[in-house]
Amino acid sequence: MKDKRPSYFFAWIRLLNCTNLNLDCDPPQECPAAASVLFPQTWPFGREWLPRATYLVGGNVRDALLGRNAEYLDLDFVLPERAVETARAIANHYKAGFVLLDAERQIARVVFDMATVDFAQQVGHSLETDLQRRDFTVNAIAYHPHTEELLDPLQGYGDLQQRLIRMIAPENLKEDPLRLLRAYRQAAQLDFTLEPETQTTIQKLAGLLEEIAAERVQAELSYLLSTPKGTPFLKMAWQDGLLQYWLPHATVKGLTQIEKIDQAAIALSNACPSLGLELLGWVRDQQKFSGAGRSWLKVAKLTRLIGTLETAEPELWRLKYSRTEVQAVLMALKFLPQMPSLVLPTTSLREQYFFFQQVGAIFPALVVLAVAMDISIEAIAPLIERFLDPRDPVAHPTPLLTGRDLMSKLKLPPGPQIGQLLEALQIAQAEGKISTPEEALQFAQVLADAAKLQS
Numbered sequence: 406m407k408d409k410r411p412s413y414f415f416a417w418i419r420l421l422n423c424t425n426l427n428l429d430c431d432p433p434q435e436c437p438a439a440a441s442v443l444f445p446q447t448w449p450f451g452r453e454w455l456p457r458a459t460y461l462v463g464g465n466v467r468d469a470l471l472g473r474n475a476e477y478l479d480l481d482f483v484l485p486e487r488a489v490e491t492a493r494a495i496a497n498h499y500k501a502g503f504v505l506l507d508a509e510r511q512i513a514r515v516v517f518d519m520a521t522v523d524f525a526q527q528v529g530h531s532l533e534t535d536l537q538r539r540d541f542t543v544n545a546i547a548y549h550p551h552t553e554e555l556l557d558p559l560q561g562y563g564d565l566q567q568r569l570i571r572m573i574a575p576e577n578l579k580e581d582p583l584r585l586l587r588a589y590r591q592a593a594q595l596d597f598t599l600e601p602e603t604q605t606t607i608q609k610l611a612g613l614l615e616e617i618a619a620e621r622v623q624a625e626l627s628y629l630l631s632t633p634k635g636t637p638f639l640k641m642a643w644q645d646g647l648l649q650y651w652l653p654h655a656t657v658k659g660l661t662q663i664e665k666i667d668q669a670a671i672a673l674s675n676a677c678p679s680l681g682l683e684l685l686g687w688v689r690d691q692q693k694f695s696g697a698g699r700s701w702l703k704v705a706k707l708t709r710l711i712g713t714l715e716t717a718e719p720e721l722w723r724l725k726y727s728r729t730e731v732q733a734v735l736m737a738l739k740f741l742p743q744m745p746s747l748v749l750p751t752t753s754l755r756e757q758y759f760f761f762q763q764v765g766a767i768f769p770a771l772v773v774l775a776v777a778m779d780i781s782i783e784a785i786a787p788l789i790e791r792f793l794d795p796r797d798p799v800a801h802p803t804p805l806l807t808g809r810d811l812m813s814k815l816k817l818p819p820g821p822q823i824g825q826l827l828e829a830l831q832i833a834q835a836e837g838k839i840s841t842p843e844e845a846l847q848f849a850q851v852l853a854d855a856a857k858l859q860s
Contacts, residue, residue, distance in 0.1 A: 666709070
């Protein structure tokens, strides 16, 4: 018998056949974190503040239905009217942060300690019209907080069950071409596949991605570079023509090397968990600014996408990478050729000292690249041990004397000689010739006396 239901249906959440999501748990705080999104009592404000025609929409509903955990609550509401006024009233009452994101389109944000809540004016004459303008069906499911019902006009729940990323309409992708790349990112993020017609349409529209702001493109690439799950979809995006404009020097060989970097990162993390953590980290004094997901692992992968040392810099600047990130990629490209010789047993402590002084914090990126180049973990282990030991005199020398010490105790004038002596002391310390301030002073005296005789 033909299904005579309309194109959309309401379904009570507690009756959904959703094996990954237990919404009958009691009390709600015992449910998975993602499920709590659909429990208004877990929100940082009371649902009585929301007009009756308000719906929770987007990725948070999708993730809740998938049972995906969320450490931080992120809510998106659509209101037919008074979106900004509602947001402002909630922010004022709960003494939370308020941000007017778009006055013309009536979008505002309320920021709580452990949650971000966005309020947007409905697009079109009905919520169904609003949902039909979204990117993919799985992101077009809405939840009514007052009745605890779902609105699914585009059968997004069926695509969730089939684990498919399906476009709503080609026109929606054209409206915001970033959605072309977002399809691959969300497929990687959710472990979904692209619906064939959607992928074909993306291939036809790939050239439109050139119109998108570089920062937005970089943000989508960032996720694909951050996890092994993203690598197949990064390769697929390249094959489908999405990366040719932004990464013109990306090749099949480079993308294959990224797969090897993923394997190397896993092997290194298993062999040395501390280095695995370093790979996912960033410059220590800039950690608090790395919300965009900066890491040495991403630096390593970028070196395989941007061609040579000569072509790298302009491409990275065009993608709006930070100065620190650009310099890190360039340094990795510059020093990677030295890695095979540095792991040889014949490499001197002096050579190791200068290597660590030059590469500094980017060492984890070089290590994972080296292992991906088939340098064994055993061969590079001594360098890893030095890097991870903050007291190691080769990788992290602590000066035994200062320039002021040399000038006062050896009666030397300020000038280039002071810097030369300090470097000589650090090399001697790395080589094990000196280990105390007294020995350093004696060593410096001998060098200073020798310099006088030569002059």
